[in-house]
Amino acid sequence: MRLPSLAVSLLSVPFALLSAPAIAEGMTAPQYPETRRGDVVETIFGEAIADPYRWLEDDVRNNPEVADWVERQNAVTDAYLAQLPMRDWFRQRIGEVFDFARYSVPVRAGNRYFYTHNTGLQNQSPLYVREGLTGEPRLLIDPNAWAADGATALDAWVPSPDGSKLLYSVQDGGSDWRILRVLDVATGAQIGGDVRWAKFTDLAWVGEEGFLYSRFPEPEEGQDFQALNFNQAVYFHRIGTDQAADELVFATPDYPERNHTAGVTHGSGWAIITSSIGTDARYEVHAIDLAARAERGWQARPLVTGFDNMWGVIDAVGGRLFVLTNKDAPLYRVLTIDLDAADPQWTPLVAEMDQPIDGASLVGDRLVLTYLRDASSAVRVFTLDGTPAGEVELAGIGSAGGFTGEPGNPETFYSFTSYNRPPTIYRLDLASGERSIFAEPQLAFDPDSLVVEQRFYSSKDGTRVPMFIMRRRDLAEAGVAMPTLLYGYGGFDVSLTPGFSASRIAWVEAGGAYVVANIRGGGEYGKAWHDGGRRANKQNVFDDFIAAGEFLIAEGITPAGGLAIQGGSNGGLLVGAVINQRPDLFAAGNAQVGVMDMLRFDRWTAGRYWVDDYGYPEREEDWRILRxxxxxxNISAGVDYPAILVTTADTDDRVVPGHSFKYAAALQAAGLGERPQLIRVETRAGHGSGKPTDKAIAEAADVMAFLGHWSGLEEAAASSGEDVE
Incomplete structure (x- = not known):
């Protein structure tokens, strides 16, 4: 079972960076649309807080004035972006780089193998099945036929234990809401009706008879994209029955803020309910003996109470449960417990090491543990008594994931990727050690022409922080300073490990550098690294990112005036905060789907969960930090700011677009110099997942062209004789 799910020609000489007005020569400056200012002022903890754009918090679908504002903003932004010299080049090149066959890690059920396969530029990835590993692939689900705009996506999918049925979820327009369906694998026909109002859910089969899922109460009409999410509960849906007949499995009506997801161990011996309160990995765990269900019903037995630590059930062999936890081990360890014993006790199995565990699975008679070694994957194998049994050899700096499988069968599949390499899918027999390639991409670029390295730098308080740097090998060896795109996140225990992005490949090919800073707030070094960048320590995140930019300039990797920054969600907050604090350091920034109003973030959809990282706006101590x-x-009116492109989407119900709407309106009203502050609002898209390929490429091209224009990438490319217009 899965761990709980609660939580992109050669240059021989350096270029001379042009000044901003010279770069903008020949381009028409944007004329911002008029934005109505309201008169909302609230006194909070003795301070008068004006909120003139509060009306922009309304759902664009329900407020014509907001819809009109979005339309006018998009018209101005589209007209400006259409002038950018590299826009068409980026769109073409990103499409070329991304046009390769992509596969997911296969999942075996019975004698069938299930996996997604995208031929290259399909908007959504179809799902295929094979009868046996070498069987002929058969198309099972093609989500590209679901919507004319390609914005309805196949999300999660899980075959039943014998492979005869497939449970899957549908994501429409990028929303977090999911529609669940079951199909007959032999015929492809849907079995029964849709199951709705699932959200933040795992999918778990109970034998072949039905499945467990998590849902919220149906929201009031018109509130499905904005209302706060409370009272999540786990239900059992029996195949072929109506959703109204679903059985309530686990709920806490006296504690509506609690979240609950369900998993089932292989062999369907135990259902595991994992409960949380916010985004922190602090869980309670209950177990349901499925063999005794006829007698006891959905009786849940507490295994862990108190919401003090992370507990993730890996799987079980009989009644012996294997669990990953950070209790008394900030970098994680593995424990076991015998649920069949008269007095079950937690028993240590794999001790904490000097690197955090990032993933765990049980395959055959082996435990496969993925560790983070300075934010890059290292995979170690252990026997079921905890004895080390070697490492899985990986192809350098990168990220390994998958390792799907089950007890009793040594076959597993995994992927490996890096900044300059798309995922390759491997098959591994843990008993024999035999490894083979299941799927390897054929590329439109030479990965070896790009070099990926890791460096370390000191933050403001002396903390040593790692960063990854990808550049063209010829430019790196020549020591050329080049326009640099710096990316960061810094929150919620999220680790930024190496991953492939076609848009960043195009940026580097054009003569830029791409850098990822593994700043505090993430999970790269375990609990202490996360704690060092949240709540009262949040300023460390911004200091780390600013120090990364200063390091890149001091080391000659990028010239002064050549630094562009980017981040999404919590990373959008990061971009907005550091631009306010150091507008002189950055040439341009892209704040994607960001959390921008830190005084009201907890009022919509999933925002209430984020207090674990941000604190509570209603508490004065927390409020003053957020403020x-x-x-x-904290926009500094009248100060010269970098060029800023804010990007969001109308169906984002994770970080509602009102955050970005209000932020963009405030930027445009502040008189921030000659560089533009624009907003691009995608339609029929959400927080990121499920976005169709054509929309993803178009947005990436707009962003890269904008950042490249203001950081000097156009001249860097032109000086090498590249035709990028």
């Missing part, structure tokens, strides 16, 4: 860095509330 000090909130991007919306």
């Amino acid at each position: 000090a860095y909130s991007p919306l509330h």
Whole structure:
């Protein structure tokens, strides 16, 4: 079972960076649309807080004035972006780089193998099945036929234990809401009706008879994209019955803020309910003996109470449960417990090491543990008594994931990727050690022409922080300073490990550098690294990112005036905050789907969960910290700012687009110099997942062209004789 799911020609000489007005020569400056200012002022903890754009918080689908504002903003932004010299080049090149066959890690059920396969530029990835590993692939689901705009996606999917049925979820327009369906694998026909109002859910089969899933109460009409999410519960849906007949398995009506997801161990011996309160990995765990269900019903037995630590059930062999935890081990360890014993006790199995565990699975008679070695994957294998049994050899700096499988069968599949290499899918027999390639991409670029290295730098307080740097090998060896795109996140225990992005490949091919800073707030070094960048320590995140930019300039990797920055979600907050604090350091920034109003973030959809990282706006101590860095509330009027492109989507119900709407309106009203502050609002898209390929390429081209224009990438490319217009 899965761990709980609660939580992109040669240059021989350096270029001379042009000044901003010279770069903008020949381009028409944007004329921002008029934005109505309201008169909302609230006194909070003794301070008068004006909120003139509060009306932009309304759902664009329900407020014509907001819809009109979005339309006018998009018209101005589209007209400006159409002038950018590299826009068409980026769109073409990103499409070329991305046009390769992509596969997911296969999942075996019975004698069938299930996996997604995208031929290259399909908007959504179809799902295939094979009868046996070498069988002929058969198309099972093609989500490209679901919507004319390609914005309805196949999300999660899980075959039943014998492979006769497939449970899958549908994501429409990028929303977090999911529609669940079951089909007959032999015929492809849907079995029964749709199951709705699932959200933040795992999917778990109970034998062949039905499945467990998590859902929220149906929201009031018109509130499905904005209302806060409370009272999540786990239900059992029996195949072929109506959703109204679903059985309530686990709920806590006295504690509506709690979240609950369900998994089932292989062999369907135990259902595991994992409960959380926010985004922190602090869980309670209950077990349901499925063999005794006829007698006891859905009786849940507490295994862990108190919401003090992370507990992730890996799988079980009989009644012996294997669990990953950070209890008394900030970098994680593995414990076991015998649920069949008269007095079950937690028993240590694999001790904490000097690197955090990032993933765990049980395959055959082996435990496969993925560790983070300075934010890059290292995979170690252990016997079921905890004895080390070697490492899985990986192809350098990168990220390994998957390792799907089950007890009793040594076959597993995994992927390996890096910044300059798309995922290759491997098959591994853990008993024999035999490894083979299941799927390897054929590429439109030479990965070896790009070099990926890791460096370390010191933050403001002396903390040693790693960063990954990808550049063209010829430019890196020549020591050329080049326009640099710096990316960061810094929150929620999320680790930024190496991954492939076609848009970043195009950026580097054009003569730029791409850098990822593994700043505090993430999970790269375990709990202490996360704690060092949240709540009262949040300023460390911004200091780390600013120090990364200063390091890149000091080391000659990028010239002064050549630094562009980018981040999404919590990373959008990061971009907004550091621009406010150091507008002189950056040439351009892209804040994607960002959390920009830190005084009201907890009022919509999933925002209430984020208090674990941000704190509570209603508490004065937390509020003053939030007030000090909130991007919306710390814009310095009249100061020269970088060029800023804010990107969001109308169906984002994770970080509602009102955050970005208000932030963009405030930027445009502040008089921030000659560089533009624009907003691009995608339609029929959400927080990121499920976005069709054509929309993803178009947005990436717009962003790269904008950042490249203001950081000097156009001249870097032109000086090498590249035709990028």
